[in-house]
Amino acid sequence: MKISRNDKGSMITLATVLLLFLIVLGLGFIAFLMFMGGQSETKNATDAGTLNVGKKALDDVTVNLGPQANQQIYRDVATDDPHAPNGLGGNQINLRRINRVWAKALLIQANAEDARIKGSAGSGSANATQAYNGAKTISDQLSTRLNNETNLHGFFNDYASKNSVRMLGKSAQIKVKSGANWQTSAMDRGAESNIYIPDNSAPNRGFPPHLNLNNSNFTQSTRSNIPANASNYSFLKGYNSIRIGNKSFWFVPFLYDAKPHLVSRRYFEQMQPASNPIAWTNPVPNAFSTEGIAGQTGSVNETARSWVLTNPRQTFKLAIPHSFLDIQLDQMKSKWYFYPVGFPIKTQERNYNYIPTSQSSISFPGGVGCTSVSSGSTMIGTEVAFRSLDHIIFGGPSGNTSELESYMVNRMNEMVTEVGESKSASDLHRCLRDASTTAVLAASQGETHFYMFSPNGKDVVVRPKALAIAQAPWLATKINKNPDGSERKLINNAKSVMLPLPSPFCTVVPLPLFVMVTNLKWGTHHKDVWWTPGTGYNGNVGKVRVFRSTKVNSLGVCVFP
Amino acid sequence: MVSNIRQIGRKGRKKRGTSLVEAIVAAIIIVPVALFLLDLSVLVLANSINDKAVKNAARAAANQPDGASAWQAANVSLASFRSSPIVKSLTIKSFSFPPSNALETVSCTTKMEVKLPVPFPGFNNITFLARAEEPIVGHKHK
Numbered sequence: 001m002k003i004s005r006n007d008k009g010s011m012i013t014l015a016t017v018l019l020l021f022l023i024v025l026g027l028g029f030i031a032f033l034m035f036m037g038g039q040s041e042t043k044n045a046t047d048a049g050t051l052n053v054g055k056k057a058l059d060d061v062t063v064n065l066g067p068q069a070n071q072q073i074y075r076d077v078a079t080d081d082p083h084a085p086n087g088l089g090g091n092q093i094n095l096r097r098i099n100r101v102w103a104k105a106l107l108i109q110a111n112a113e114d115a116r117i118k119g120s121a122g123s124g125s126a127n128a129t130q131a132y133n134g135a136k137t138i139s140d141q142l143s144t145r146l147n148n149e150t151n152l153h154g155f156f157n158d159y160a161s162k163n164s165v166r167m168l169g170k171s172a173q174i175k176v177k178s179g180a181n182w183q184t185s186a187m188d189r190g191a192e193s194n195i196y197i198p199d200n201s202a203p204n205r206g207f208p209p210h211l212n213l214n215n216s217n218f219t220q221s222t223r224s225n226i227p228a229n230a231s232n233y234s235f236l237k238g239y240n241s242i243r244i245g246n247k248s249f250w251f252v253p254f255l256y257d258a259k260p261h262l263v264s265r266r267y268f269e270q271m272q273p274a275s276n277p278i279a280w281t282n283p284v285p286n287a288f289s290t291e292g293i294a295g296q297t298g299s300v301n302e303t304a305r306s307w308v309l310t311n312p313r314q315t316f317k318l319a320i321p322h323s324f325l326d327i328q329l330d331q332m333k334s335k336w337y338f339y340p341v342g343f344p345i346k347t348q349e350r351n352y353n354y355i356p357t358s359q360s361s362i363s364f365p366g367g368v369g370c371t372s373v374s375s376g377s378t379m380i381g382t383e384v385a386f387r388s389l390d391h392i393i394f395g396g397p398s399g400n401t402s403e404l405e406s407y408m409v410n411r412m413n414e415m416v417t418e419v420g421e422s423k424s425a426s427d428l429h430r431c432l433r434d435a436s437t438t439a440v441l442a443a444s445q446g447e448t449h450f451y452m453f454s455p456n457g458k459d460v461v462v463r464p465k466a467l468a469i470a471q472a473p474w475l476a477t478k479i480n481k482n483p484d485g486s487e488r489k490l491i492n493n494a495k496s497v498m499l500p501l502p503s504p505f506c507t508v509v510p511l512p513l514f515v516m517v518t519n520l521k522w523g524t525h526h527k528d529v530w531w532t533p534g535t536g537y538n539g540n541v542g543k544v545r546v547f548r549s550t551k552v553n554s555l556g557v558c559v560f561p
Numbered sequence: 562m563v564s565n566i567r568q569i570g571r572k573g574r575k576k577r578g579t580s581l582v583e584a585i586v587a588a589i590i591i592v593p594v595a596l597f598l599l600d601l602s603v604l605v606l607a608n609s610i611n612d613k614a615v616k617n618a619a620r621a622a623a624n625q626p627d628g629a630s631a632w633q634a635a636n637v638s639l640a641s642f643r644s645s646p647i648v649k650s651l652t653i654k655s656f657s658f659p660p661s662n663a664l665e666t667v668s669c670t671t672k673m674e675v676k677l678p679v680p681f682p683g684f685n686n687i688t689f690l691a692r693a694e695e696p697i698v699g700h701k702h703k
């Protein structure tokens with residue numbers, strides 16, 4: 001039997017084939033593992049880059065304020081400091097700050113609308129429109145910049161490139177894959193923005209007294225686990241039209257104290273304005289998608305996408321920072337009335353200040369059947385002497401002070417920028433009762449001004465001009481600005497009996513042969529108060545003007561016996 | 562005929578002997594290659610696990626507001642690791658968390674000690690280092 005040559009080499013052939021098969025299988029398995037590992041590395045690097053996009057989009061994509069006045073008014077909110085001490089603020093608006101811009105525009109509009117309702121809008125409505133247009137221009141520009149992927153590429157590369165994709169090759173690196181997968185979204189619609197509004201301890205939640213904020217416009221935190229310190233906080237809603245007057249205001253939602261985090265593609269795409277329209281024409285996005293590509297030249301490339309929802313983790317209060325209220329106390333007058341023909345005639349008007357002075361007046365004839373009537377010495381100014389500003393504005397004769405009080409408390413709340421802080425009527429009166437105002441008043445003469453402002457965003461104080469500027473230098477450029485509304489009288493001739501009662505008798509000199517039958521003297525205090533609303537467009541949120549007077553009546557009657 | 566039978570018997574023994582030699586030679590080549598591939602697979606897998614671990618550690622740390630809690634979070638993220646005869650240990654080799662907002666990056670390097678299932682001379686224990694950098698999102702704005 002002949003044995004073939006094939007039979008001899010069969011084992012070698014089999015072993016060789018087996019070896020090759022084993023090597024191919026093994027290397028294939030390793031290549032697969034490396035491919036999978038590379039995919040995981042690419043995804044991880046993309047996630048890191050995307051998180052950085054979410055983080056940096058908050059601060060590093062900016063819009064410069066234009067030179068126009070209606071954009072420059074937002075300088076004091078173009079800063080991360082809720083109440084920049086120098087008041088200069090900044091010149092750049094970003095995603096962190098955009099809600100501050102809208103918040104200030106909203107309050108200006110609210111003040112103007114309240115004034116319009118009461119017929120004292122003046123130029124406030126036009127200014128509010130200007131402020132709105134400025135805010136919209138800034139917001140639209142920011143939206144455009146955030147929707148331009150090239151503004152985000154650098155942030156992605158900063159982190160993606162630092163993370164290894166070595167399984168794809170020694171020199172493999174991840175970089176941006178530009179294109180249609182770089183998108184934005186408007187997520188968390190109807191959730192809280194980072195604009196805090198005061199609770200009910202502030203009347204009308206800090207809004208002007210004749211304007212109510214609809215309950216559907218604010219919410220508590222929608223987080224499932226609300227941080228304890230924010231459990232009672234209320235915020236304006238995001239991606240929700242807040243309509244005041246004829247204007248819609250928009251805010252970007254940022255869940256309270258939530259961190260920027262990756263989100264699912266499904267939720268991201270569901271909330272994209274293209275698939276789920278939003279009434280905001282150019283919504284400022286709060287979520288971003290990215291795409292990266294990893295590999296090395298001549299090798300297999302891996303791509304990965306990721307989606308991030310950003311959050312500045314900083315809350316601001318609905319406020320007009322660096323605003324002030326002007327309190328003007330007109331020169332007080334004593335008015336002297338006599339009854340020469342039976343009805344009172346004012347014969348003299350004299351000034352008086354906050355230190356009581358003895359004044360008198362005489363009239364010829366001054367009374368029926370009289371040669372003259374003299375009031376005699378009368379202490380004038382007793383109703384204001386050594387009193388605080390609170391008493392000058394709200395003290396007797398009081399009148400109906402409720403509307404004035406509401407306006408002043410509202411404006412206090414608009415000045416305050418600290419989250420969680422709100423002002424009530426008792427805070428207002430405490431502020432106005434400041435002992436220093438008594439001292440200032442005692443030394444003042446003629447028309448006197450006080451300015452109410454917040455030096456630190458939390459406290460509200462009232463100071464005369466020089467002290468106000470010393471304490472808050474930012475006031476220097478604003479303090480002479482007038483409110484843009486028109487003046488309206490809130491208290492019309494409130495009246496009270498003169499206290500302490502003066503001597504009840506005047507001095508009468510009868511006509512020859514006449515005899516005096518009466519020589520009475522009495523006095524009354526009077527107070528008028530006006531309110532001029534200011535929108536805050538120029539920093540002035542309003543002016544209170546108080547005019548006090550004292551009327552002294554001297555009635556002398558003589559008859560022929 | 563007897564002579565033919567003897568010749569055939571000699572040829573049969575020769576064939577069996579040749580096959581045995583060939584099988585031994587083949588085994589000498591195939592077995593080390595197979596074992597080498599086994600080692601290589603272990604290395605690739607271990608590297609992948611280390612990459613994932615460092616990423617988790619860095620990301621956990623990046624979510625914390627300060628260095629102490631970041632360090633703790635990074636360690637907790639590795640707590641689920643259990644050593645085995647092959648993967649001996651997984652530890653944080655270096656860790657950096659900036660004290661303030663000035664720097665915004667947390668970086669973490671993990672070290673993994675791997676003992677090869679089939680040791681080769683000079684390649685008994687392999688140490689893997691993996692490094693990850695993440696943007697810190699746990700810092701509160703000051």
